[in-house]
Amino acid sequence: MTVTIDDVRRAAAVLDGVTVRTPVLRSDVLDERVGASVLVKCECLQRGGAFKLRGAFTKISSIPEAERARGVVAVSSGNHAIAVALSAKLLGTTATILVPEDAPAAKIDVVRSLGAEIVTFDRFTEDRDTVIGALVAERGLPFVPPYDDEAIIAGQGTAALELFEDVGTLDALVVPVSGGGLIAGSGIVAAALSPGTRMIGVEPATMDDTRRSLEAGERVAVPMTATIADGLTVTTPGAVTFPINQRQLERVVTVTDEQLVQAMRVAFEELHLVTEPSGVAALAALLTGAADVRGERVGVIVSGGNVGLERFRSLVYGD
Amino acid sequence: MTVTIDDVRRAAAVLDGVTVRTPVLRSDVLDERVGASVLVKCECLQRGGAFKLRGAFTKISSIPEAERARGVVAVSSGNHAIAVALSAKLLGTTATILVPEDAPAAKIDVVRSLGAEIVTFDRFTEDRDTVIGALVAERGLPFVPPYDDEAIIAGQGTAALELFEDVGTLDALVVPVSGGGLIAGSGIVAAALSPGTRMIGVEPATMDDTRRSLEAGERVAVPMTATIADGLTVTTPGAVTFPINQRQLERVVTVTDEQLVQAMRVAFEELHLVTEPSGVAALAALLTGAADVRGERVGVIVSGGNVGLERFRSLVYGD
Numbered sequence A, B: 001m002t003v004t005i006d007d008v009r010r011a012a013a014v015l016d017g018v019t020v021r022t023p024v025l026r027s028d029v030l031d032e033r034v035g036a037s038v039l040v041k042c043e044c045l046q047r048g049g050a051f052k053l054r055g056a057f058t059k060i061s062s063i064p065e066a067e068r069a070r071g072v073v074a075v076s077s078g079n080h081a082i083a084v085a086l087s088a089k090l091l092g093t094t095a096t097i098l099v100p101e102d103a104p105a106a107k108i109d110v111v112r113s114l115g116a117e118i119v120t121f122d123r124f125t126e127d128r129d130t131v132i133g134a135l136v137a138e139r140g141l142p143f144v145p146p147y148d149d150e151a152i153i154a155g156q157g158t159a160a161l162e163l164f165e166d167v168g169t170l171d172a173l174v175v176p177v178s179g180g181g182l183i184a185g186s187g188i189v190a191a192a193l194s195p196g197t198r199m200i201g202v203e204p205a206t207m208d209d210t211r212r213s214l215e216a217g218e219r220v221a222v223p224m225t226a227t228i229a230d231g232l233t234v235t236t237p238g239a240v241t242f243p244i245n246q247r248q249l250e251r252v253v254t255v256t257d258e259q260l261v262q263a264m265r266v267a268f269e270e271l272h273l274v275t276e277p278s279g280v281a282a283l284a285a286l287l288t289g290a291a292d293v294r295g296e297r298v299g300v301i302v303s304g305g306n307v308g309l310e311r312f313r314s315l316v317y318g319d
Helices: A005-015 A028-034 A052-062 A079-090 A105-113 A128-139 A150-167 A181-193 A209-216 A241-248 A257-271 A278-288 A308-317 B005-015 B028-034 B052-062 B079-090 B105-113 B128-139 B150-167 B181-193 B209-216 B241-248 B257-271 B278-288 B308-317
Strands: A037-042 A072-075 A095-100 A117-121 A172-176 A198-204 A249-255 A297-302 B037-042 B072-075 B095-100 B117-121 B172-176 B198-204 B249-255 B297-302
Touching (some): A095 A105, A095 A128, A105 A117, A105 A308, A172 A181, A181 A198, A198 A278, A209 A241, A249 A257, A308 B257, B005 B052, B005 B150, B005 B181, B037 B150, B052 B079, B079 B095, B095 B105, B198 B278, B249 B278, B257 B308
Parallel strands (some): A095 A117, A172 A198, B072 B095, B172 B198, B198 B249
16 A cells, blocks of 8 residues: 555646646746745646646546436535545535634635635634544545545645646655655656755644654654644644655745745745745745755755735735 | 747747746636636746746747847846846846836736846836837847837747647637737737637726727827836837738727736636736736626736735735
8 A cells, every 4th residue: 555656757747738738937036045046836826726637636536427426525624625525526526624713714715716615613612534534424425535545645736746747856855744644746757867866844833743853763742732833734644644654755944924924925925925834844844944955956846826815915014 | 020930839839938828717706797608828827827837938039149149238127127137147248227217016026036237217207119219229239128029029939839739719809919929920820720719808998008099099198107017118019010010900999907916816716826916907808797708718918916915915905
């Protein structure tokens, strides 16, 4: 039970014509600030506003048509919800999405506009797994996990596949970590196409479960805490993703909320990209030096841009 | 004395490895709002933040090395200034740029950081051509015109060349118009690669010199008026660009400042692009219906994103 570069290539074939081949951008100012040659894979420009469509569409496509025709169920703070709703729509089925009550309104509006049914829960008092288990049992529909699944990992890996195809080998690849699906898929691709690449993960300072788990040598949990990185609020690494990441990651570093906002400013000014806090975690780690890549040729995934004008104003201008 | 598709292809070869092959994005929400299939060529993601590097680098490259080695001179409200300063730096020479006193500070800061010398003038009381003539005479250096030049037109045409290569034929292509270099180059490419494409230009409502000139059948001037579209403040069409545009354009439509801001909002929310007012003129014309393309497959060039956080705040949030 593992994921190979061939699985990622098969996912890329499934996604052909569905996902956008997002651009790789660079900026002289950014290079100077980081002290490295930085290649930015812009998944904030992906359809659905984040890399998540890659995994969700790959997974839902893999469910036999007769089974998925009655609908699918998912749980997400936002971007996976959008991706599942969009995938369901594109594949001619429906989605029911379990969403934390405090998820960003802009994301929920998009999910609703895509025709999905929304069920809310309180992520501070209710256990996510228990709530989703009850919903899946009640509806009797296939569940589309956000990260802990081979098809999801293979799908997410297609972002790095495009990156390496476009730019060749890299000294390091820096990737945001939540449940670990994106970086697991990225590492599988790096190992195959650019074996010398150091894989560096980035988590919010308050929710560094993968960093702690790597140190402990086993999956440990951190408490649910408030962070503006709403897409990176997983409390423990995935059972499928963690062993892969344990093999592949050099290390995981952390960034604070203020550093995320500063990275959003840099993305706006220097790259003309609209990004969300979770989306710039890896960029923030380059800017602070937490991910030390001086003098190197480094790839970074900017993973999402679903922030909305209202939230952007509050985060960036403090209004 | 004309510009051909072969000139544009030669410019593309000169620009290879210098400019970014910018992505073409689409959005389901945008398609629905416009009632068309809209393909967005993102020149706001171009190096230097606008399409202008294409023309400036092509032009400066075409000046014999011995001549350009002592430096070049240009006049610009911002994006052409950045493009000339960046081109000069990349080609190992220097640039002196004449800039209106009221040009956006964010743009001038970038020009200065690229090592160019800045000379200011008052665009409401001083005649641009007179001031630049005096500067060119004084310095004895080659002048890099912003639009009214065959090499510049060929260079700007490479944006449309990439667009048609990527998406095939289009029913219409909607392009912002200032001096008319970008749309002239775009029309040359369309005529060669997608002959049925209707070329639609877009100007600010208060500075519609190309629209009026097309109606009059000759180049007419409009007064210099205030508009937030600082990159589209040319008062009369170019002597070189106008005859080309007269042959190629179906028509020119106009948009107001408020419509430009609204288009910036849509670019932010739906495409995750940071854009400047001048850059979204064509997108604004699609959103208002001024450019009627219902049911069609239409290309639109978003031409620049050099807005800066401070000006974005003032324009979009009214702070």
